[in-house]
Amino acid sequence: MLQKLLSRVCDDPSIHLEMANLHRRAYFDAQNRAGDKWRNGHWTCMHPECNDRAIGSHTLQKKNSLEAIADPTSRVVVSPRFDPAVGDRVGTNLSYENASVFPGFCEKHDRELFLHLEEMTGAPDPLATVLQCCRTFCRERLAQVHAFEASKNGYDRMVRDQHEAIGRRLEALSGLPLSTISGYTETERLQYRPDNLERIRHLASAQATFLNSFDKLAGSVGDFFCDRARPPHMFIKSWALSNCLDFALSGSDDIGLPGAPVPMFYFVMPRSGVTHLVAFCHIEDEAVLTNVLEEKEVYGLRPGDNGIALFRFFEQLMIDRTNHWFLRPSAWAALSDSGRQILVSEVNIHDRSLYGAGTKLFPSPEKLEVTRNVSWRPRPL
Numbered sequence: 001m002l003q004k005l006l007s008r009v010c011d012d013p014s015i016h017l018e019m020a021n022l023h024r025r026a027y028f029d030a031q032n033r034a035g036d037k038w039r040n041g042h043w044t045c046m047h048p049e050c051n052d053r054a055i056g057s058h059t060l061q062k063k064n065s066l067e068a069i070a071d072p073t074s075r076v077v078v079s080p081r082f083d084p085a086v087g088d089r090v091g092t093n094l095s096y097e098n099a100s101v102f103p104g105f106c107e108k109h110d111r112e113l114f115l116h117l118e119e120m121t122g123a124p125d126p127l128a129t130v131l132q133c134c135r136t137f138c139r140e141r142l143a144q145v146h147a148f149e150a151s152k153n154g155y156d157r158m159v160r161d162q163h164e165a166i167g168r169r170l171e172a173l174s175g176l177p178l179s180t181i182s183g184y185t186e187t188e189r190l191q192y193r194p195d196n197l198e199r200i201r202h203l204a205s206a207q208a209t210f211l212n213s214f215d216k217l218a219g220s221v222g223d224f225f226c227d228r229a230r231p232p233h234m235f236i237k238s239w240a241l242s243n244c245l246d247f248a249l250s251g252s253d254d255i256g257l258p259g260a261p262v263p264m265f266y267f268v269m270p271r272s273g274v275t276h277l278v279a280f281c282h283i284e285d286e287a288v289l290t291n292v293l294e295e296k297e298v299y300g301l302r303p304g305d306n307g308i309a310l311f312r313f314f315e316q317l318m319i320d321r322t323n324h325w326f327l328r329p330s331a332w333a334a335l336s337d338s339g340r341q342i343l344v345s346e347v348n349i350h351d352r353s354l355y356g357a358g359t360k361l362f363p364s365p366e367k368l369e370v371t372r373n374v375s376w377r378p379r380p381l
């Protein structure tokens, strides 16, 4: 009897709309709650020997990087912002003071761990670069844990809501309480389009596998926080460009094979008259990252070379990959309507390949030159 009733429920055209609405509400509610937790929740310091409450730490430096691209009068930057009604939007009025904040460290560790980096003027030395890598890594790890929990909560809620909604329809059709419909068991989960749920579960498990692949680096970053004599097990490639670019960003990406993720991390720090760009990974993954950088024609760049390939690579990461980016308001204003539209729609597309040309949106800066290209492997700092 259950199967017959179920097929009648699924034949009713109104169920499709109801299920689509359930799906949307479950995910947006979960995202909304997650956003609130990210900003206002109780988070513990990421220093391995500390249990104090985390305050808002900047991933990218407030002074220098964010200030360098903020509008000089209004002091705002342009950045993706989550809107529960539509997904991510491009916000145009984020104060640079509040940009790039994440609940990473307690007040003491936020100050002590990164003091050298914060006091640095001019080109970052190896210690400052490693510290910024650690901060980027911690932010990405926390953001991935958080994103995974948010999508899991959304999924669980959707499965529960589907079960209840289908149960109500079965009861209305049969005139019987659900528990008395023959063929129904208490452990049964009533599902709408199980194949679709299976696909979502598969995506969540890929997300979890990617997150687990961060563990390899997490241990040595924690060791380094406890003891500066133990440098983190990173391979770091850092470049500098002769211009202050219009965007700052940080992010992580999977450069491995399906089922065998390899995380790459990156950031862009524009400063007055110069921009520092970095990509890094676990030292064991150096060959994989090198392949990507060679494919992008940035690995072997030398001082004096044209910096356009580097610019396009990080532009691709900004537009097609990470949503943790900040753009100079005048660069946003200079885009055509269609250019702005592309950026607005790309912030909700997360599955573009890292390979291939990427989305080119911004005009190439004039006289852009590579001024530095350095590789770093674990050694005393």
Ligand SMILES: [Zn+2]
Residues within 6 Å of the ligand: 045, 046, 047, 050, 051, 052, 105, 106, 107, 108, 109, 110
């Ligand atoms: Zn702490």
